[in-house]
Amino acid sequence: xxxxKNIATSESGFIFNPSTGDSYAxxxxxxxxxxxxxxxxxxxxxxxxxxxxxxxxxMRLEQDLEDFMNxxxxxxxxxx
Amino acid sequence: xEKSDNLITIAVTGLNAIDSPGPGIAVIRALRDGLPxxxxxxxxSYETLEPGIYMHDVVDKTxxxxxxxxxxxxxxRRLQYIHEKxxxxxxxxxxxxxxxxxxxxxxxxxxxxxxxFLPTQAQFDVRxxxxxxxxxxxxxxxxxxxxxxxxxxxxNSCEAALGFPLVVKGKFYDxxxxxxxxxxxxxxYKLSAKWGFPIIVQEFIDGTEINIAVxxxxxxxxxxxxxxxxxxxxxxxxxxxxxxLEDDKLVKVANDFVKATNWKGGxxxxxxxxxxxxxxxxxxxxxxxxxxxxxxxxxxNQPAALARMAMGESQPVYTDYEVGKxxxxxxxxxxTDINExxxxxxxGEL
Numbered sequence: 001x002x003x004x005k006n007i008a009t010s011e012s013g014f015i016f017n018p019s020t021g022d023s024y025a026x027x028x029x030x031x032x033x034x035x036x037x038x039x040x041x042x043x044x045x046x047x048x049x050x051x052x053x054x055x056x057x058x059m060r061l062e063q064d065l066e067d068f069m070n071x072x073x074x075x076x077x078x079x080x
Numbered sequence: 081x082e083k084s085d086n087l088i089t090i091a092v093t094g095l096n097a098i099d100s101p102g103p104g105i106a107v108i109r110a111l112r113d114g115l116p117x118x119x120x121x122x123x124x125s126y127e128t129l130e131p132g133i134y135m136h137d138v139v140d141k142t143x144x145x146x147x148x149x150x151x152x153x154x155x156x157r158r159l160q161y162i163h164e165k166x167x168x169x170x171x172x173x174x175x176x177x178x179x180x181x182x183x184x185x186x187x188x189x190x191x192x193x194x195x196x197f198l199p200t201q202a203q204f205d206v207r208x209x210x211x212x213x214x215x216x217x218x219x220x221x222x223x224x225x226x227x228x229x230x231x232x233x234x235x236n237s238c239e240a241a242l243g244f245p246l247v248v249k250g251k252f253y254d255x256x257x258x259x260x261x262x263x264x265x266x267x268x269y270k271l272s273a274k275w276g277f278p279i280i281v282q283e284f285i286d287g288t289e290i291n292i293a294v295x296x297x298x299x300x301x302x303x304x305x306x307x308x309x310x311x312x313x314x315x316x317x318x319x320x321x322x323x324x325l326e327d328d329k330l331v332k333v334a335n336d337f338v339k340a341t342n343w344k345g346g347x348x349x350x351x352x353x354x355x356x357x358x359x360x361x362x363x364x365x366x367x368x369x370x371x372x373x374x375x376x377x378x379x380x381n382q383p384a385a386l387a388r389m390a391m392g393e394s395q396p397v398y399t400d401y402e403v404g405k406x407x408x409x410x411x412x413x414x415x416t417d418i419n420e421x422x423x424x425x426x427x428g429e430l
């Protein structure tokens with residue numbers, strides 16, 4: 001899944017959707033995940049990346065990641 | 081006053097601010113920012129407490145003009161007097177209710193050396209609230225269903241056709257969302273007392289409010305299109321803050337409207353974007369909106385571009401603007417004194 005090309009993001013975790021005028025703020029982990037998404041990182045590699053940095057149960061990460069991706073989808077920030 | 085090649089004299093209406101500002105001050109601000117020649121602004125006011133009258137760094141001189149209901153002849157007589165004093169070169173009217181008179185006077189004003197840049201009466205009428213649904217159907221534009229009514233009996237039949245909630249709208253201004261027949265009836269009486277008939281009863285569309293400021297050249301081209309999403313909406317439904325958007329669909333709707341009408345001048349499309357991403361045209365206002373200065377801030381100064389076209393200069397189509405540009409409205413207590421108030425209310429000039 002890719003972030004839409006016109007979505008503006010900042011290093012501090014601010015997202016702006018110029019089509020809707022909506023803006024969002026990300027926490028530090030979400031910022032890292034977003035950076036990986038912008039690079040086109042595949043879901044499996046994305047999980048590996050996060051597991052390598054953070055001490056988190058893999059099942060818990062899977063759920064949280066799915067939740068985060070659903071939020072991005074609902075906010076219309078992802079390519080179809 | 082003699083005509084100077086170094087000065088352009090422009091008359092502007094809409095200097096009011098109760099309950100929300102008219103477009104006049106924003107138009108003047110954009111003109112002063114965007115025109116290379118020094119600008120002399122002549123305010124045309126209807127009431128004595130329009131703040132623009134007293135803002136002497138914004139408006140150079142103000143003259144009261146007769147209410148639109150007095151008719152075009154009365155307006156012309158007053159404009160002839162003002163023109164003798166000020167040598168007007170352009171008039172930019174900013175109230176829906178006065179446009180009919182200015183459109184009618186356009187040719188006469190031109191013979192006097194005063195330019196306007198306004199739609200034709202036919203263009204003006206086709207986007208009128210009472211014709212909007214039909215217009216949308218004819219040109220493939222999505223418009224909410226509506227009923228045009230003049231009696232309370234007709235209102236009662238709207239429930240079956242449109243359901244609740246529905247929107248009760250005045251001929252020129254004001255809209256009330258009604259959730260019950262009692263609320264709808266109350267709105268019907270209030271709006272018809274204020275603005276007369278007909279009353280427009282419109283299907284309620286849920287979604288995000290987006291307005292688009294558009295400038296047409298009268299030949300089917302949109303010189304400028306700036307979409308804005310309301311970030312804060314007052315209890316009267318006015319934008320108190322807004323942000324420019326980038327969206328091809330919104331630009332297409334505006335372009336489609338201009339092509340369908342050959343719109344000449346400024347206008348504002350009021351759009352509702354649903355969750356299904358449908359774009360409903362709720363209203364088309366036939367003049368600049370009060371937030372028009374945002375177009376100048378974003379890089380497409382629509383009032384200045386209109387002035388250039390009105391004066392016969394060429395104006396290319398704008399292609400770029402800043403997305404994410406925000407306006408945030410605030411209120412400023414302007415201080416004046418009783419002498420100025422007496423001057424405008426007694427003499428009709430300040």
